[in-house]
Amino acid sequence: MPFIxxxxxxxxxxxxxxxxxxIEELFDEIPDELRFNGLKDVPDAMSEMEVAQLMxxxxxxxxxxxxxxxxxxxxxxxxxxxWEIAGRGEFYTAYTPYxxxxxxxxxxxxxxxxxxxxxxxxxxxxNASLYDGASALAEAILMAVRANRKSKSKRVLVPxxxxxAYRRVAYNIVRNQDIELxxxxxxxxxxxxxxxxxxxxxxxxxxxxxxPQPNFFGVLxxxxxxxxxxxxxxxxxIAVVNPLALALLQPPGEWGSEGVDICCGEGQPLGAPLxxxxxxxxxxxxxxxxxxxxxxxxxxRTLDLDGKPGFTLTLQAREQHIRRSxxxxxxxxxxxxxxxxxxIHMALLGGEGLERVAAGCNTNIxxxxxxxxxxxxxxPIFERPVFHEQVVRLPLAVKDVLHTLxxxxxxxxxxxxxxxxxxxxxxxxxxTEKRTRDEMQVYQEKLERLVQMQSKSCGAVPAG
Amino acid sequence: MVLIxxxxxxxxxxxxxxxxxxxxxxSIPEQFRRKSRPALPEVSEMQVVRHYTRLSQKNFSIDTHFxxxxxxxxxxxxxxxxxxxxxxxxxxxxxxxxxxxxxGFLACMHDLQETLKEVTGMRAVCLSPAAxxxxxxxxxxxxxxxxxxxxxxxxxxxxxxxxxxxxNPASAVMCGYKxxxxxxxxxxxxxxxxxxxxxxxxxxxxxxxxxxxxxxFDRRIGEIAKLVHEAGGLLYYDGANLNAILGKVRPxxxxxxxxxxxxxxxxxxxxxxxxxxxxxxxxxxxxxxYLPVPMVEKDGTNYRWLTERxxxxxxxxxxxxxxxxxxxxxxxxxxxxxxxxxxARVAEYSTLNAxxxxxxxxxxxxxxxxxxxxxTHEFIITLRREARTLGVNTMDYAKxxxxxxxxxxxxxxxxxxxxxxxxEPTESEDKETLDAFLEALITIEEEAESDPDxxxxxxxxxxxxxxxxxxAARELDLAWRPGADQEAD
Numbered sequence: 001m002p003f004i005x006x007x008x009x010x011x012x013x014x015x016x017x018x019x020x021x022x023i024e025e026l027f028d029e030i031p032d033e034l035r036f037n038g039l040k041d042v043p044d045a046m047s048e049m050e051v052a053q054l055m056x057x058x059x060x061x062x063x064x065x066x067x068x069x070x071x072x073x074x075x076x077x078x079x080x081x082x083w084e085i086a087g088r089g090e091f092y093t094a095y096t097p098y099x100x101x102x103x104x105x106x107x108x109x110x111x112x113x114x115x116x117x118x119x120x121x122x123x124x125x126x127n128a129s130l131y132d133g134a135s136a137l138a139e140a141i142l143m144a145v146r147a148n149r150k151s152k153s154k155r156v157l158v159p160x161x162x163x164x165a166y167r168r169v170a171y172n173i174v175r176n177q178d179i180e181l182x183x184x185x186x187x188x189x190x191x192x193x194x195x196x197x198x199x200x201x202x203x204x205x206x207x208x209x210x211x212p213q214p215n216f217f218g219v220l221x222x223x224x225x226x227x228x229x230x231x232x233x234x235x236x237x238i239a240v241v242n243p244l245a246l247a248l249l250q251p252p253g254e255w256g257s258e259g260v261d262i263c264c265g266e267g268q269p270l271g272a273p274l275x276x277x278x279x280x281x282x283x284x285x286x287x288x289x290x291x292x293x294x295x296x297x298x299x300x301r302t303l304d305l306d307g308k309p310g311f312t313l314t315l316q317a318r319e320q321h322i323r324r325s326x327x328x329x330x331x332x333x334x335x336x337x338x339x340x341x342x343x344i345h346m347a348l349l350g351g352e353g354l355e356r357v358a359a360g361c362n363t364n365i366x367x368x369x370x371x372x373x374x375x376x377x378x379x380p381i382f383e384r385p386v387f388h389e390q391v392v393r394l395p396l397a398v399k400d401v402l403h404t405l406x407x408x409x410x411x412x413x414x415x416x417x418x419x420x421x422x423x424x425x426x427x428x429x430x431x432t433e434k435r436t437r438d439e440m441q442v443y444q445e446k447l448e449r450l451v452q453m454q455s456k457s458c459g460a461v462p463a464g
Numbered sequence: 465m466v467l468i469x470x471x472x473x474x475x476x477x478x479x480x481x482x483x484x485x486x487x488x489x490x491s492i493p494e495q496f497r498r499k500s501r502p503a504l505p506e507v508s509e510m511q512v513v514r515h516y517t518r519l520s521q522k523n524f525s526i527d528t529h530f531x532x533x534x535x536x537x538x539x540x541x542x543x544x545x546x547x548x549x550x551x552x553x554x555x556x557x558x559x560x561x562x563x564x565x566x567x568g569f570l571a572c573m574h575d576l577q578e579t580l581k582e583v584t585g586m587r588a589v590c591l592s593p594a595a596x597x598x599x600x601x602x603x604x605x606x607x608x609x610x611x612x613x614x615x616x617x618x619x620x621x622x623x624x625x626x627x628x629x630x631x632n633p634a635s636a637v638m639c640g641y642k643x644x645x646x647x648x649x650x651x652x653x654x655x656x657x658x659x660x661x662x663x664x665x666x667x668x669x670x671x672x673x674x675x676x677x678x679x680x681f682d683r684r685i686g687e688i689a690k691l692v693h694e695a696g697g698l699l700y701y702d703g704a705n706l707n708a709i710l711g712k713v714r715p716x717x718x719x720x721x722x723x724x725x726x727x728x729x730x731x732x733x734x735x736x737x738x739x740x741x742x743x744x745x746x747x748x749x750x751x752x753x754y755l756p757v758p759m760v761e762k763d764g765t766n767y768r769w770l771t772e773r774x775x776x777x778x779x780x781x782x783x784x785x786x787x788x789x790x791x792x793x794x795x796x797x798x799x800x801x802x803x804x805x806x807x808a809r810v811a812e813y814s815t816l817n818a819x820x821x822x823x824x825x826x827x828x829x830x831x832x833x834x835x836x837x838x839x840t841h842e843f844i845i846t847l848r849r850e851a852r853t854l855g856v857n858t859m860d861y862a863k864x865x866x867x868x869x870x871x872x873x874x875x876x877x878x879x880x881x882x883x884x885x886x887x888e889p890t891e892s893e894d895k896e897t898l899d900a901f902l903e904a905l906i907t908i909e910e911e912a913e914s915d916p917d918x919x920x921x922x923x924x925x926x927x928x929x930x931x932x933x934x935x936a937a938r939e940l941d942l943a944w945r946p947g948a949d950q951e952a953d
Contacts (some may be wrong), residue, residue, distance in 0.1 A: 002802050003540055005812045005894040014820040014895060023812045026819050027712055029681050029838050034713050037808075039580040043575075045803025047543045055797065058568030059553030065565050069558045072784050077483040081513050083550075089527025090520035093541050095735035098533070098874075098934075101926040104465075104864045105522035106737040111469050115944040119502040127941045128738070131594035134784035142638075167783040168772075172756075172780035173601070176608060176640035197517055250498045266784070273550075274568055277559030277785025278594070279740035291940070297738065305921070310928035311508070314936040320597070320630035321877070325643040330634035332593040333728065337736025347512045351501035353482030362489035385491050394570050405561040409640050414560055433483050452863035 002045060013366045023433045025366065029226045036383040048345045051404070063409060066439050068368070070389045070427040070430025071216070071414035072133065072163050073277060074269050076357065077434055078341075086341040089439035096333070100312040101304075106336065110299040113343040119264045120246045120346075121239075122253025123285035128297040129334040133266025134166040134289065136282025137240055138173035139295045139329055140264040144208035144236040144288070146181060146328070147261070147293045151234070153205035154179045159193040161186040161215035162240060179207075188422075190390065191217040191382030195280070196227035201233070202413070208236040211260065213252070214245060217428065218365070218389025219382050227256030236261045237375030244269035247354035248362070252285075262286045272338050283334035289347055292318060295329030360433030361388035364440075368431040381426055391416065391423065396454050398425050401447070408446055465522070468505045469944045477854055478509040503946040522927050524871045530897050534842045534886025535629070537707045537729030539814075542798060543927050545732065549793035559785035563768055569789070570767035573760045576796040577744075583807055584703075584723055585692075585716025586746030590755040592787035596704060599724025599743030600635035600671070605779045606722055606747065607669045607698045611951035613754075613777070616696070619668035623697075625654055625877040627678050630673040632702060641668060648880060649678035652680040652834040654688060658910055663695040673702040674718065675840035676710065677878045678833065679818070679886065689719025691817070698722065698751070699880050703743075706730045707890070708815060708841035711808030721748045728886040730810070731795035741792040753777040758786050770853050813891035821889055821898055828906050833881045842888035851883045856912040858883045863930060864911070864922035868904035 006014075011023070020026055027035075046054070067075045086092070090105060097103030097110075110128045117126035130136040141156050156174075158167055158181045171181055187194045192215065209230045212421040213223050223239070230237040239252035246252075252263040268280035286294060292315065320327040347417035349357065368399040369390045372378050377395030394401055398415045413429040420426060431440065500534040507515075524531065531538035557569055571858045573591060580589045593599040604622065611619050622636035627643045633643040654672075670692050675681045682688070692699050693834055700721035701715040715723045727733050728741035737740075747755055757778045759770040769786075772778060802810065818839040825845055826832055833844035851857040862885070863871035874886040889898055912919045924927065 001690040001809055002806055002812075003542060004809055004891050006813060006816075010895045011816065013818055018823045020819070023816050026812075026815045026838060029683055030709075030713055031686060032685060034717055036585070036712065036714050036717055039582055039711055039804050039807055042579050042804040042807060043800065045806055046800045048542075048801060051544065051797055051800045052548055054800070055548040055551060055554075055572075055793075058571055059551035061568035062553045062561070062565050064553060064556050065561070067556075067558050067561075071560055073559050074478050075558070076558075077522065079478070079509075081509060083511060085516045085520070087546065088483065088517070088520045090523040090525045091737050092546070092734045093526035093531075093538075094523045094737045095531070095533060095536055095538060096738040099524070099866060099872050100862065100931050101923050101928055102524040102529075102871060103522075104927045105519040108465060108467070108522070108739075109516065109519055109873075111942075112944070114942055115467070115469055116502075116504055118943040118945075119504055122502075123734065131598060131740075131788075132783045132785075135594070135598070135782060165781060169781055169783060172782060173638070176605065177638070185565070192687045224495075246498070246588060247502065247602075248492060248498065249496055250925050251502070254498070254908065273555040273790075274558050275555050276557045276561075276789035278783065279742075279788040279790050288940075289755075290557075291942070298942060300758075300936040302733070302932045304929040304931050304940075306929050308528055308928055310931045312931045312933055312936050313942070314933070314942075317937075320634035322630070324630045325633035325637045327634040327637075329602060329631065330597040330631050330638050331595075332597050332629075332631050332737040332750070333726075333735075333741040335594075335736075335740045336738030337734065338740060341736060344512060344516055347505045347507060348478045348509060349508050350477055351504040352477060352506075353479075354504070355501065356482040356486060358487040359487045360483045360485075362492060363487045366491050382630075387492075402562065406564055407613045411558060429788075459890065 024188040065409045065411050067411045068429050068431065068443060070411050071428055072266060073274055075432050075434055076269055078271050078273060080157050081348060082344045083342050084294060085344050086337060091340050092337060093138050097313060104311060107299050109340060111301055111311050113339050114299060116343065116346045117283055117285055121285045122251035123263050124288040125291050126283065126285040127294050128299055128324050129339045130282035130284055130296050130331060131335060132278065132280045132282045133409040134169035136167050136264040138170045140238045140262045140284060141170055141174050141208060143293050143295060144238055144262060147290045148207050148236045149426055151205055152208055155182055155206050156208045157182050157184050157206060158210045159184040159186060159212060161193055161217060162210060162212045163216045164281050183358060190384040191219040192384055193220060195222050198229045199238035206235045208238055209432050210238045210240060212240045213249065214222040217275060217382055217391045218386035219384050223255045227260055231256060231258055239263040241265045242269060243267060244358050252267060261290060267342050272341060279335055279338050280430055281338035293328060296334055357433050364431035364433065365390050366433050368429060368440050371440050375448045377451055381423060388432060389428055391426050391428050394425045394427055395451055398427050404450055405446060410443055410446055467944055468507060469531050471507050471511055471906050472505040474506060476506045476508060480635055492544055507666060523581060528804045529869060529871050530901055531871040532873050532889050533871060534885050534888040535704055535887060539732055539890035540892035541732050541734045545794040545797040548797050549790050555791055570760050572793055572796045574762050574767055576792055580725060580746060583710060584746045585714030586723060587749045588752045588755060589744055589746040590759045591744045591792050592756055592758060593743040593745055594722065595739060595741035595788050596724055596726045596743040597631045597635060598782055599745050601638055601726055602633055602745045602756050602779060602782060603700045603722040604635050605641040606751045609754040609779050611668055619666060621666045623670040625672065626880050627676050628671060628673065629677060629702060629704060632918055641831060651835055652678045653682045653684055656684055656687060659688060659691060663933055667695050667697040669698040669700055671702060673698040674727055675680065675705045679840055679843040680834055680837045681840055685718050686692055706749055708811055710811045712811045722751050725786050727795040732798045733791045733794040740787045740788045740791050742795065744802060754779050817889040817893060817898060818843050821887060821902060824902050833884060844884050844888060846881055846884045848883040850912055854912045854916055854935060856916050858885055860919045860922060861908055864908045864919045865904060866923040867925045869903060870901050896932055
């Protein structure tokens with residue numbers, strides 16, 4: 001029996017100890033009319049070898065295309081040691097460290113993780129993870145509504161330049177608590193949120209302002225001005241950042257004159273493989289003053305009976321297993337293993353290593369942009385500086401271009417035409433440190449040929 | 465153990481791990497840049513590997529210890545599930561990859577969806593919720609969407625039994641509902657008279673775990689479902705305890721309208737030191753339009769995502785992409801390895817193990833919370849007599865178990881049973897292990913009588929002694945800071 005060790009003799013002994021004649025008898029409290037037998041639509045068991053053959057065939061079917069898509073999930077190198085160690089059974093098969101004395105490995109690691117995240121973001125405290133970047137933003141908004149006691153409106157300003165899926169997820173999660181998300185337009189030339197658009201809200205009761213850095217277009221926002229506006233207007237500021245970019249960029253704790261109140265984002269660039277979108281992890285950091293409004297697990301350092309330092313889950317009175325309906329969040333299981341990987345990843349790379357990766361990404365997107373916009377009819381849309389993504393306009397319908405490229409094993413980017421129809425045939429491209437000049441060349445040549453073919457066959461550049 | 469940060473030495477690096485060339489990010493103007501490097505560790509690769517290997521050895525885990533943590537289903541996580549989910553084609557797949565680069569992955573997701581539909585008896589399943597709590601949120605949000613769509617907007621209350629997981633009331637509140645608790649009767653089943661009193665036009669639904677967290681199957685579930693439906697409410701099934709009934713009873717057949725399944729419990733995906741989990745949701749026909757997105761559809765021979773555009777009434781997406789896809793792959797592999805017959809065996813042998821332990825503990829003089837009832841896949845003993853007469857409480861027993869090399873069961877939950885241990889052995893443990901654990905508990909009972917301080921001072925053999933939680937919460941130390949060590953000296 002797969003994964004069940006019992007011998008017939010043991011089953012007999014155990015039933016005898018129970019005083020039951022069969023295993024079936026142990027289910028005798030379940031009313032007969034509810035009993036079910038069959039599961040006709042569940043397939044028969046396979047051996048490990050057979051299921052391996054099935055999975056290998058399916059994994060191969062998806063190929064290993066050349067990836068220029070970013071849009072919230074990034075193809076970075078992950079050092080071999082990261083998953084060698086994170087995959088150890090002692091990490092992989094433990095659970096939430098409820099018994100602190102038997103979980104010092106996970107607990108110390110989480111404390112180290114919290115320390116790394118506060119160093120990276122220049123915030124006071126970090127929790128031990130949330131599900132992903134988008135749901136972390138939703139939690140950050142709920143947290144801001146609780147923490148900003150002076151505000152009664154529950155109105156939160158959210159830039160249109162923020163990842164569209166994050167905006168949707170935040171809405172889906174907070175909508176039933178009478179929270180209103182108000183969209184801020186972006187500047188069509190710069191691709192950023194012009195701080196001037198906030199003027200119309202001055203003096204109004206606004207609970208929080210969300211500030212992405214970089215934003216969904218890869219563009220760097222005027223974070224100092226936005227943060228200072230929030231502070232001056234008694235609005236909580238929530239940064240949504242790429243943690244890898246923070247190796248280069250000013251950390252949210254230092255934005256404006258005093259830094260932001262809450263900082264969250266997607267931890268995937270720190271050691272999580274693309275893996276179809278998950279598991280990744282959300283992170284959430286904040287000022288000390290707001291720590292009791294934080295959702296999720298938090299690890300603290302304390303002393304044991306002998307006065308020796310040790311680690312334990314703390315501030316549990318915020319959490320659902322203690323506080324129930326009055327908890328700061330319903331989250332229980334978080335993304336512990338991903339944080340384990342991220343901690344090892346950050347320890348291996350250090351500040352300088354992360355900076356090299358980030359700078360490599362930034363250099364590569366410049367290179368890719370120059371190569372692609374060298375093609376006639378392909379042009380950059382926004383003129384402001386970017387981190388590792390760039391929006392370009394194509395002379396063809398983006399959908400068709402991506403379709404053709406994918407047949408050539410190239411994933412050319414993220415099509416913006418559904419989420420931002422105002423940008424026309426706009427494509428969001430990404431180049432991480434992993435993309436080589438040769439790979440970019442392949443992309444450039446294929447795209448150039450496509451554009452040339454189209455303009456020849458149509459005699460004109462189609463409007464899309 | 466010394467923190468990785470404290471092992472840092474200026475100028476040391478794991479230089480092979482980052483790009484060799486130092487390049488200037490010339491396009492980023494000075495005003496956007498950080499002024500100094502973050503204080504991350506400067507250590508060698510070997511230091512990192514040794515440090516985290518050693519830390520790992522300070523953990524109890526399923527791979528190293530019996531871990532009978534009630535309500536958490538800490539069963540063996542097959543290694544094959546891990547290695548097959550980590551095939552390069554799966555790890556490298558971008559969430560926004562086009563369909564022609566997705567057929568293999570989507571086929572796995574579709575097959576898993578179908579299996580979960582069958583084992584739960586639900587009409588449709590969405591895999592994307594990231595863990596049980598997000599599944600609960602999705603479920604209650606669907607209940608709300610259903611009532612709202614009918615213009616039935618006066619329903620403001622979700623009923624939750626007093627034995628429920630804390631996530632249930634917390635999830636209901638996140639969806640904008642008030643929570644009303646329903647007491648449990650003396651036999652461990654829900655107090656149906658109290659339920660009748662609580663039901664009314666304000667009832668949006670009820671959230672139930674069956675078997676409940678008390679380790680018993682609520683025998684009146686049929687009647688409960690009827691009463692709630694008659695009042696216009698819907699029934700939510702918390703799948704935390706699905707392991708107990710897999711292949712034996714289906715939530716859909718019990719009358720539930722919406723469920724979540726904890727794949728990190730019943731489908732043996734890893735608990736990872738606190739996640740990632742996966743909390744797919746299943747629904748009956750009337751809630752189908754509201755399922756979260758994305759879902760997977762098979763269209764002829766082609767698999768494709770269903771998104772907001774295909775499903776206009778959806779409660780929407782709850783994470784940026786498709787939830788914990790890599791965990792879903794592990795669950796799929798597990799489902800294929802145990803197959804149809806293996807599903808029912810999960811329930812059978814986990815129930816056999818639990819009943820065996822319960823009977824032996826009762827014979828040894830321990831008090832069962834519900835002595836007249838069968839155990840399901842878990843059961844509760846209460847140490848209130850020991851606490852009262854010996855001054856040794858449940859936490860002391862739990863800590864002493866660690867000395868004997870066993871992870872402690874769940875303690876002090878559910879809240880309504882005083883001094884309780886919630887014990888869940890799972891089907892993957894053999895009889896010798898169960899016997900050794902039982903012997904340890906019996907020994908601790910003797911120790912509590914002969915040398916109570918030994919038990920009250922436990923653990924004695926772990927890397928740290930009992931930790932001061934009060935100090936942890938009062939004198940918050942949540943992060944290491946550069947220079948902090950010197951200040952302390």
